[in-house]
Amino acid sequence: MKKTQPVSIIVISLVTLLSMLPLTAQADEPTADKTRTSKILNIVDDLWRGKSSHAVTTMRVKTAHYTRTMRMEGWSKGKEKTLFRILEPLREKGTVTLKSGTHIFTYLPKTDRTIRLTSGMMMGAWMGSHLTNDDLVKEARLEEDYDAAITFEGRRDGKELIEFTLIPKVDAAVVWGKVLLTIFADTYTPVTQRYYDEDMQLARTFTFTDMKMLGGRERPAVFRVVPADKPDEFTEFTYESLEFNLKLSDRLFSKASLTKR
Amino acid sequence: MNIISLASRNVRRNWQRSLVTTLAMAFASTIIIFYGALMEGMVRGSEHNAVAMSSGDIQIHAKDYRDDPDLYKRIIEPDLLTHKIRDAGFRAAARIYGFGLMATDSSSSGVQLRGLDLQHEQEVSEIDQHLMSGTWLRNDDSHGVVIGKKLARQLGVALGDELTFIGQTADGYMANDIFKVRGILKAVSTAIDSAGVFMPEESLRELLTLPEGAHEIVVIRDDPTVDLKVATQEVAALAPAYEVLNWQQLMPVIARFLETANVQTLIMMIFTYIAVASVVLNAMLMSVFERIHEFGVMKAIGVRPWQLVRLIYAETILQTCIASLFSLGAGWLIASHYQKHGMDMSALAGDISFAGIAMDPIWYAYITPEVLITPILFLFILAALAVIYPAIKVALIRPLDAIHYQ
Amino acid sequence: MNLNRLAWRNLWRRKRRTMITGFSVAFGVMLAVTFTGAGDYFYTRMIDAGASMGMGHVTIEAVDYHRAPSLKKRLQHVESLREKALQLPQVSDVMTRITGQAMFASASKSVGGMFIAVDPAQENSENNLFIRSIIEGSMLSSPEGRNIIVGSKLAQKLHLRMGKKVVYTTTDVHGEIVSAIARVSGIFETGISEVDGAMAMLPIHSVQKVLGYQVDEATLLGIILKDQRFSKSMRDKLAAMPLYSKAEVLSWQQSQPELAGMIAVDKSSNYISQLLIGLLVAAGILNTMLMSVLERTREFGVMMAVGMAPGALFRLIMLESFWLAVIGLIAGIIITIPWYIYMANTGIDLSGAYGDDFNFAGVLLDPVMKIRLFQESIVAILLGLFTLALAAGAYPAWRAGRIPPVESLKTI
Structure with missing residues (x-):
């Protein structure tokens, strides 16, 4: 069984989406189509894989009520452990979030307290963005949640694309009706990912743009979330740097290390 | 001879019998005055209970706020609006609300933050009187909070303990601060008990970076006799851009429950009146029939039937007057004692709530002019009706039969 | 004379x-x-209405659950506990239930609330107020499966209709955050907005799997008596039985002090x-x-x-x-x-x-x-x-x- 290894907290949100790819399920069914689907999705998935990672990212959020920018630095090790701290703005600087398994701890420098997020908070907005805390945690399980099929291959808007339709499995704890993922046919890098509700109304769109050398290969450096009911709003992540396979101590991801920073 | 002085002489001559009859009437109408005041107090008390802790008579919200309580659905320039409402003869206070997580070292819980304008809140709600322990909010204690009892239990906090809030500010940043538990409320409502965190308005504005606007304006009628629906229309006219609802619309189940209770109270009241009637009727009938012998003698000495009827009525009215005065005095005394002090039911009951609203365990009587006057009117009418039959009988009876009447 | x-x-x-x-x-x-x-x-x-809202006239539950509810606290061997209670005179019904807090989410929204997991075979409109007040759809048909009955206000908040998906998230027996999917197969309305806006009914075996409970584990047994006046004496009787010594037995007066x-x-x-x-x-x-x-x-x-x-x-x-x-x-x-x-x-x-x-x-x-x-x-x-x-x-x-x-x- 292949495993998704998120590379940073921001990547987690990316991987959230990408790891929904039903890698294992496809491998079980040895039809030619399924094998190909699985293979391509594996490659897409490989884009974000590594034993460990370190990234610096900027998040921009625009809503009807505010626009804000946040810069942060993140580390990951294995698929269960992620840690990030906020660098800017000053108001939130030093805030550290640790994800270990399904637990999320947040250290708040202003009050010098560490808080564990409970199930009741999971659907809450993450840092005022259009992603929820749940989006951050779910990724490890989501690979088992969807059935995938290639539903389009060819030229669209002047680009060679492959489109996957991901349908949640019946028992998957997924609110969506379906997810459409499009990737470039040549590089297998993601272009868009669209989430539909059960009435097949578009709920939110993720777009991946700005191909750049990151962590040793071409990857989309900008990731943007747009809620369908508020097309003027968005959350956008931009990578400044991304490195893979660093040596990171387990202690970095312990609850005790939160307060040391 | 003057009929009044004759009647009063008769009453005095039969003083024991008159006393027994008068006391019976007085006692019956005292009871009904007291009972009426208790029932009036219960009706008013339960209405008061339903609105006094939190909801108020009328609430103003931005449209859709109640369905989807969003930080940004605000009433703009709430000060202006509350001034207008106060000028129109109401009491009003603005509130702001926020949501987030309150945590201790070991546990956490989702909470609703309630920012109160402490000065005006006092005029519209009695929540500051409803503490189980600790003290109410103070403007000079910006980080002191008062929380619901179930929330306190869930978080395992006591007075003086610290709570860490984490949430989101109106401008999208992280809201985070430490608060100290200053007070824990008694049961108020399901929502407040399990998630309510009260703090001064200014503290919440600062925490959430919410410089202006309010989420709710609570209005109380200055004069509780003003019809609620009329008052709602008046307030709605002052706040045309907003949703204006009274408590009966906000809490239909409670309103229904109270209506049911009121109808049942009315039925009980009718029964009690019938019981009173049977006592008065019996007393009046007896006071005439016992004396048929005496009336026979009067007839024998030449008193005409009409004069006899007038005499009987005069006596009756005299006794009823005395009984009324007595029962007014006694009923008022007892009722006003319980209007002031109330009957404390908390020993029997502890916390009381229905359909999510806590009820005050102290039962107060309430005196209205109707409560005092209705039983007295009833007493006069009843006494007058009660003696019709014996009076006619006496007027028509032959003296000899009367003397032998058993 | x-x-x-x-x-x-x-x-x-x-x-x-x-x-x-x-x-x-x-x-x-x-x-x-x-x-x-x-x-x-x-x-x-x-x-009786209060009893049919989940707790029964008498409740057998895990020690200390009432004071500080947590899904970690649970009863074991509920089937034998239930059998024994059913044999007592005065007991008309015993229901095995799991109650707890959960977050309910649809594609459009998420709302915090409560769930009550039941075995439909044990439930009927007499002992369960929510069955009585179903306004759309029907009661769960099996203790397994992915059906859910939601309150009308909850359905409204989450924009749910019959057949739509709901994801519920809660904390399992190990303190881990767990989620599962369910589809709306019924909507109830009791008229109490606190209940209609927060409550959902789920099939018990599915919830046991999600929470990591054994099949014979539950948070409580709700006992319905033939006559509510016997609740105190029944509580004392049950509490004195050695079978229930590891549990806490509450009368409705204790479990619903406000009522x-x-x-x-x-x-x-x-x-x-x-x-x-x-x-x-x-x-x-x-x-x-x-x-x-x-x-x-x-x-x-x-x-x-x-x-x-x-x-x-x-x-x-x-x-x-x-x-x-x-x-x-x-x-x-x-x-x-x-x-x-x-x-x-x-x-x-x-x-x-x-x-x-x-x-x-x-x-x-x-x-x-x-x-x-x-x-x-x-x-x-x-x-x-x-x-x-x-x-x-x-x-x-x-x-x-x-x-x-x-x-x-x-x-x-």
Whole structure:
């Protein structure tokens, strides 16, 4: 069984989406189509894989009520452990979030307290963005949640694309009706990912743009979330740097290390 | 001879019998005055209970706020609006609300933050009187909070303990601060008990970076006799851009429950009146029939039937007057004692709530002019009706039969 | 002469007076029956409705769950606990349930709430208020599967319709955050917005899997009794059984203290009303007896002059009060029976008093005022009124017994 290894907290949100790819399920069914689907999705998935990672990212959020920018630095090790701290703005600087398994701890420098997020908070907005805390945690399980099929291959808007339709499995704890993922046919890098509700109304769109050398290969450096009911709003992540396979101590991801920073 | 002085002489001559009859009437109408005041107090008390802790008579919200309580659905320039409402003869206070997580070292819980304008809140709600322990909010204690009892239990906090809030500010940043538990409320409502965190308005504005606007304006009628629906229309006219609802619309189940209770109270009241009637009727009938012998003698000495009827009525009215005065005095005394002090039911009951609203365990009587006057009117009418039959009988009876009447 | 017969004859010397007084006692019986019966009926309904909202009349649950609920605290071997409880007399039903907090999410929103996981085979509209108030769809059909019954306000908040997905997130037995999917197969509306906006019913085996419970683990057993009045004694009985020593047994008064409080207050206000009516009845009897003693002063004087002891006179008047009370009570029973039958079966429909917008689901509140009397209430009413009648006769009797003979002959 292949495993998704998120590379940073921001990547987690990316991987959230990408790891929904039903890698294992496809491998079980040895039809030619399924094998190909699985293979391509594996490659897409490989884009974000590594034993460990370190990234610096900027998040921009625009809503009807505010626009804000946040810069942060993140580390990951294995698929269960992620840690990030906020660098800017000053108001939130030093805030550290640790994800270990399904637990999320947040250290708040202003009050010098560490808080564990409970199930009741999971659907809450993450840092005022259009992603929820749940989006951050779910990724490890989501690979088992969807059935995938290639539903389009060819030229669209002047680009060679492959489109996957991901349908949640019946028992998957997924609110969506379906997810459409499009990737470039040549590089297998993601272009868009669209989430539909059960009435097949578009709920939110993720777009991946700005191909750049990151962590040793071409990857989309900008990731943007747009809620369908508020097309003027968005959350956008931009990578400044991304490195893979660093040596990171387990202690970095312990609850005790939160307060040391 | 003057009929009044004759009647009063008769009453005095039969003083024991008159006393027994008068006391019976007085006692019956005292009871009904007291009972009426208790029932009036219960009706008013339960209405008061339903609105006094939190909801108020009328609430103003931005449209859709109640369905989807969003930080940004605000009433703009709430000060202006509350001034207008106060000028129109109401009491009003603005509130702001926020949501987030309150945590201790070991546990956490989702909470609703309630920012109160402490000065005006006092005029519209009695929540500051409803503490189980600790003290109410103070403007000079910006980080002191008062929380619901179930929330306190869930978080395992006591007075003086610290709570860490984490949430989101109106401008999208992280809201985070430490608060100290200053007070824990008694049961108020399901929502407040399990998630309510009260703090001064200014503290919440600062925490959430919410410089202006309010989420709710609570209005109380200055004069509780003003019809609620009329008052709602008046307030709605002052706040045309907003949703204006009274408590009966906000809490239909409670309103229904109270209506049911009121109808049942009315039925009980009718029964009690019938019981009173049977006592008065019996007393009046007896006071005439016992004396048929005496009336026979009067007839024998030449008193005409009409004069006899007038005499009987005069006596009756005299006794009823005395009984009324007595029962007014006694009923008022007892009722006003319980209007002031109330009957404390908390020993029997502890916390009381229905359909999510806590009820005050102290039962107060309430005196209205109707409560005092209705039983007295009833007493006069009843006494007058009660003696019709014996009076006619006496007027028509032959003296000899009367003397032998058993 | 036999005092008893004398008293009886004396009463009928003044038929009208006796009958009016008897009527007021009889009416007192009817009033007391109405007040007490309305209370007995209303409280039983409230208690039964409360019991059918999840906890039963008596609840067996994990130790300390009530004080600080957590899904970690659970009962084990619930099936054997349930079997044993079902065998007890007075127990009409026992339901295995898991209750806890959860976050419910749809594609459009998420809302915090409560779930109650049930085995549909054990549930029916009698022991489960939510089944009674289903307005759309139908009850869960299996303890397995991915169906969910949600409250109407919750459905509205999450933009749910029949057949739509809901993801519920909660904390499992190890403290881990877990989520699972369910599809709306029913919507209920109790009329209580706190319940309709937060509550959902789930199949128990599915929830056990999600939470990491064993098949014979649950948070509570709700016991429905044939008669709610036995809840305290049943609680004590269960708590004393060694089988339940590792569990906590609560009566509805403990599990729903607010309801118990409301009923206690209403009961005491009902008692006050009845006390006042009792006083009125007593005043009627006192008035009658006092009058009768006053008018017979002369007669008593003669009786004492011919050698009747004051004590005998006292007994005579007491006997008169006694027979008056008996007549009144019998008359009361006669007039109350048809009234009671009418009120117990048909009742007074109060919905007319609400105007035309009465569309309330009627789960908690009944628009019809009915009465139902417990046996012990009947005994209490009759004994209470009887005692009051005798007490009211005591003063006139004492008075009659102390009239000095010479003076009494002089009056009139």
